[in-house]
Amino acid sequence: MSEVYQKLKKIVSEKFVSNDLYMRHAYSRNVDPVLQGIPEYVVRPKDAKEISEILKIVNEENIPVIPRGAGCCEFGGSKPIGDGGIVLDMKRMENIINLDEENLIITVEAGISWSKLNEYLSQFGLYTGCMGPGSGLTASVGGGISHHSVGGGGCAKYGACTNQLVSLEIVLPTGEIIETGSQANKYSKFPFNRFGNGPDLASLFCGDNGIFGVKTKVSLQVFPRPDFANYKTFLLPRKSVEASVNIFTEIRKKGVDVYDAIYIMDLLVSVGCQYGLFPLWDNLKRKRGVFFYVIEANSEVELEEKTKQLDNILLTNKAEELGPEIADGNFAKWHYTEQGHWLFAHNLWGVVPGFEPLDAECHTPINSYPAILKDLDQWDQEHSEEMNMILEIAGFRPITGSGPIILIDGNNVEFTCGFTSFASYIDGKYYDIIRETNIKLWKSILERVTKWGVQWYMMGEIMSRLMIEIGAYSEEYYNFLKSIKKTLDPNLILSRGKFNF
Numbered sequence: 312m313s314e315v316y317q318k319l320k321k322i323v324s325e326k327f328v329s330n331d332l333y334m335r336h337a338y339s340r341n342v343d344p345v346l347q348g349i350p351e352y353v354v355r356p357k358d359a360k361e362i363s364e365i366l367k368i369v370n371e372e373n374i375p376v377i378p379r380g381a382g383c384c385e386f387g388g389s390k391p392i393g394d395g396g397i398v399l400d401m402k403r404m405e406n407i408i409n410l411d412e413e414n415l416i417i418t419v420e421a422g423i424s425w426s427k428l429n430e431y432l433s434q435f436g437l438y439t440g441c442m443g444p445g446s447g448l449t450a451s452v453g454g455g456i457s458h459h460s461v462g463g464g465g466c467a468k469y470g471a472c473t474n475q476l477v478s479l480e481i482v483l484p485t486g487e488i489i490e491t492g493s494q495a496n497k498y499s500k501f502p503f504n505r506f507g508n509g510p511d512l513a514s515l516f517c518g519d520n521g522i523f524g525v526k527t528k529v530s531l532q533v534f535p536r537p538d539f540a541n542y543k544t545f546l547l548p549r550k551s552v553e554a555s556v557n558i559f560t561e562i563r564k565k566g567v568d569v570y571d572a573i574y575i576m577d578l579l580v581s582v583g584c585q586y587g588l589f590p591l592w593d594n595l596k597r598k599r600g601v602f603f604y605v606i607e608a609n610s611e612v613e614l615e616e617k618t619k620q621l622d623n624i625l626l627t628n629k630a631e632e633l634g635p636e637i638a639d640g641n642f643a644k645w646h647y648t649e650q651g652h653w654l655f656a657h658n659l660w661g662v663v664p665g666f667e668p669l670d671a672e673c674h675t676p677i678n679s680y681p682a683i684l685k686d687l688d689q690w691d692q693e694h695s696e697e698m699n700m701i702l703e704i705a706g707f708r709p710i711t712g713s714g715p716i717i718l719i720d721g722n723n724v725e726f727t728c729g730f731t732s733f734a735s736y737i738d739g740k741y742y743d744i745i746r747e748t749n750i751k752l753w754k755s756i757l758e759r760v761t762k763w764g765v766q767w768y769m770m771g772e773i774m775s776r777l778m779i780e781i782g783a784y785s786e787e788y789y790n791f792l793k794s795i796k797k798t799l800d801p802n803l804i805l806s807r808g809k810f811n812f
């Protein structure tokens with residue numbers, strides 16, 4: 312065994328380091344289809360101290376390290392870029408460290424999943440507000456903070472999960488351990504506030520896609536789950552995209568306090584029904600766009616008032632309410648009461664074996680997405696030759712469109728768009744041409760969407776490099792980013808290759 316292996320073994324013990332071939336291959340993948348490199352070692356540390364020791368060694372040996380939560384990044388974020396290096400699997404670090412019930416702050420290890428964290432909080436009538444990403448059943452809190460994740464419930468009310476961040480414990484790429492916010496004052500007994508003690512350094516690590524440090528401890532605000540909630544689902548009129556924009560805009564303009572407001576476009580409703588994704592809408596005669604909302608309140612009177620305000624907006628936009636029960640098609644009820652906010656996205660991935668969502672998740676102002684959707688139709692037509700080639704081999708023409716469009720804080724939506732294709736393994740045969748075409752088309756659609764000025768929040772390998780390749784960052788901005796990276800990580804150890812570092 313190599314000297315590095317021996318050193319790693321000494322730090323984490325033999326059980327938690329591996330260079331077995333199957334293990335290395337397993338950790339070479341995220342949910343996206345791109346194979347970009349196979350790590351040399353997989354290490355599963357138990358605490359910040361072990362991570363610090365690992366990082367000191369790899370700096371001496373010049374070995375890149377890539378932190379990984381649950382590996383759900385859709386853009387190749389938590390796997391190596393190029394062969395070699397170490398994948399730092401954070402999933403062993405999933406303990407709850409402290410619930411400060413008085414100050415409503417929880418401190419956890421970064422590898423804990425959103426579902427485990429919220430299951431724990433539910434015993435106290437609490438929740439995290441933003442329930443993390445749609446992948447929250449498995450995705451980790453550290454991964455969420457590294458992505459500014461949003462989309463797993465509660466986003467219209469609470470925004471992205473980084474809004475709730477109070478403090479972080481970080482192992483810097485060179486091995487030093489720091490704490491941010493109130494904890495920058497070593498006399499502070501417990502985390503209570505993010506801002507102060509100088510600049511907000513926690514922000515530097517929010518949405519950093521794992522390039523500036525390894526998050527080991529996360530303190531988040533938590534909230535009492537209100538006693539009352541209402542959830543309704545509506546079928547939209549024929550021009551559902553325009554109707555959805557009006558509804559989102561009116562919700563914001565009228566200042567209605569909504570927990571979740573989500574639009575599912577016509578194409579997704581009809582294709583989803585065809586492939587068994589929405590069994591509760593099987594009986595819908597017209598497979599049109601759907602809009603649903605969830606509201607929360609502290610009293611029946613408040614709930615009634617908010618329901619009235621929202622229904623008024625929906626009905627004046629000619630939406631038709633489906634029934635109150637899940638069996639009547641009330642997706643909102645399933646979404647809020649049955650953890651549909653996490654199940655929905657997981658189901659999307661598995662809907663047809665071999666389906667591959669090649670998507671683009673970004674933030675964009677409410678009034679901008681109709682034009683982007685039209686442009687995506689145009690993009691699809693411009694690429695019909697490649698699409699038809701895939702149709703001929705796979706018997707399936709890729710579908711371009713949008714996933715659920717979710718109201719988030721401010722006047723923004725989380726906008727998931729892209730295309731769904733078939734992976735390259737079909738009926739026992741491997742098609743390189745499909746893999747290559749999928750990736751070429753994917754980069755092309757990402758470039759097209761970027762040029763609408765959207766804001767990416769999960770970047771991984773693909774988006775972070777594409778931004779540089781298409782010149783989306785100004786030179787000054789990119790140089791500034793590079794100089795921070797060089798200062799924190801002079802040997803470019805962490806997530807080497809991202810943002811072309």
Ligand SMILES: Cc1cc2nc3c(=O)[nH]c(=O)nc-3n(C[C@H](O)[C@H](O)[C@H](O)COP(=O)(O)OP(=O)(O)OC[C@H]3O[C@@H](n4cnc5c(N)ncnc54)[C@H](O)[C@@H]3O)c2cc1C
Nearest residue numbers: 380381382383384388444445451453454457460462521526
């Ligand atoms: C079915 C499905 C649905 C999804 N829905 C959403 C959604 O609604 N909203 C959304 O935001 N995303 C979504 N995603 C993408 C992704 O799951 C999330 O962004 C999630 O937050 C990633 O968490 P993870 O633990 O899997 O992180 P990983 O994918 O393992 O890592 C993500 C990034 O964070 C870094 N990282 C992970 N842990 C640490 C750490 N402790 N310290 C430093 N860096 C770290 C990694 O290097 C990587 O760059 C979805 C993915 C799937 C498969």
